[in-house]
Amino acid sequence: MSMVTLGSTGICVNKNGFGALPVQRVTKEDAVYLLRKAYDGGIRFFDTARAYSDSEEKLGAAFEGMREKVFISTKTMAKDVEGFWKDLETSLSLLKTDYIDIYQFHNPSFCPKPGDGTGLYEAMLEAKAQGKIRHIGITNHRMSVAEEIIESGLYETLQFPFCYLATDREKALVQGCKEKNIGFIAMKALSGGLITNSAAAYAFEDQYDNVLPIWGVQREKELDEFLSYIACPPAMTDEIKTIIEKDQKELSGNFCRGCGYCMPCPAGIEINTCARMSLLLRRSPSANQLTERGQAMMKKIEGCLHCGACMKKCPYGLNTPKLLEENYEDYKNVLAGKTLV
Ligand code: SF4
Numbered sequence: 001m002s003m004v005t006l007g008s009t010g011i012c013v014n015k016n017g018f019g020a021l022p023v024q025r026v027t028k029e030d031a032v033y034l035l036r037k038a039y040d041g042g043i044r045f046f047d048t049a050r051a052y053s054d055s056e057e058k059l060g061a062a063f064e065g066m067r068e069k070v071f072i073s074t075k076t077m078a079k080d081v082e083g084f085w086k087d088l089e090t091s092l093s094l095l096k097t098d099y100i101d102i103y104q105f106h107n108p109s110f111c112p113k114p115g116d117g118t119g120l121y122e123a124m125l126e127a128k129a130q131g132k133i134r135h136i137g138i139t140n141h142r143m144s145v146a147e148e149i150i151e152s153g154l155y156e157t158l159q160f161p162f163c164y165l166a167t168d169r170e171k172a173l174v175q176g177c178k179e180k181n182i183g184f185i186a187m188k189a190l191s192g193g194l195i196t197n198s199a200a201a202y203a204f205e206d207q208y209d210n211v212l213p214i215w216g217v218q219r220e221k222e223l224d225e226f227l228s229y230i231a232c233p234p235a236m237t238d239e240i241k242t243i244i245e246k247d248q249k250e251l252s253g254n255f256c257r258g259c260g261y262c263m264p265c266p267a268g269i270e271i272n273t274c275a276r277m278s279l280l281l282r283r284s285p286s287a288n289q290l291t292e293r294g295q296a297m298m299k300k301i302e303g304c305l306h307c308g309a310c311m312k313k314c315p316y317g318l319n320t321p322k323l324l325e326e327n328y329e330d331y332k333n334v335l336a337g338k339t340l341v
């Protein structure tokens, strides 16, 4: 079993965190079943967010009466102090607990600091002093903000996308966290569904002893896969190295990572799915994307205003409107019966 300690928090768990965003999409009964099964199978770290609709409520229902046996992290997108306390009280109540193990600022566009005028960091300190939160964390998608977070030394954990398609700069974040004893929580270890070999994804994450991947789990089959890695962590074999190298070649350069940082789009386009449709069509059963809902979602690309707002926000420097057009063209061809190559 591979274990990981999340920096100065001292939280030590096996290298399988449960990302509770997808449980929004299943019934409460199914979510509670999955979460309890995850616990019974050895998972101890559960990550949710105020913004994940009823995810917190489902965690609360799953772990009522056994709160101290699990670690729970959640997040607030509050932009002011009033919103911060409102979110925290709501999360505590829905999670049926009186403390959050790691309370995180949810993808802010800047690094909250004491004295920055927002009062947000001071609110974190106050919440910690009151015992309502145990550790202060933050999540982000922006490289420059993540670098500032590490540099600031103000946070005990950083949650950032990290998978085997990571650039050297992203790998440097993991190293920076290690040097500063900041826990690194890896989101999107499957790159939002583009990585389909979870054993390869796990073997990659396992090379970094300060990284805790949180796997977004919606189906029991996916959960079973990750649970099996607790007893038998996949090793970085030559076979897995070949899979990773092939994906790195295929998925390098101008592809959309699905981070959603460019959104919302004024034309209502679901950019983080539409701009990588060609990949989704090829890397998972294409029928999943060709549904009526999928077609309506892609059709919205026709309404692109070419305002350029998405391009300015994309941390990967993508020409998003062009990427959307290319993906839409390909989608229409596949819909018309073109063979996938
Ligand atoms: S350029 Fe098009 S896709 Fe991008 S934000 Fe504007 S309307 Fe949306």
Ligand code: SF4
Binding pocket: 255, 256, 257, 258, 259, 260, 261, 262, 263, 271, 272, 275, 310, 313, 314, 315, 316, 318, 320
């Ligand atoms: S276009 Fe860029 S910002 Fe938008 S989802 Fe894709 S990678 Fe993220």
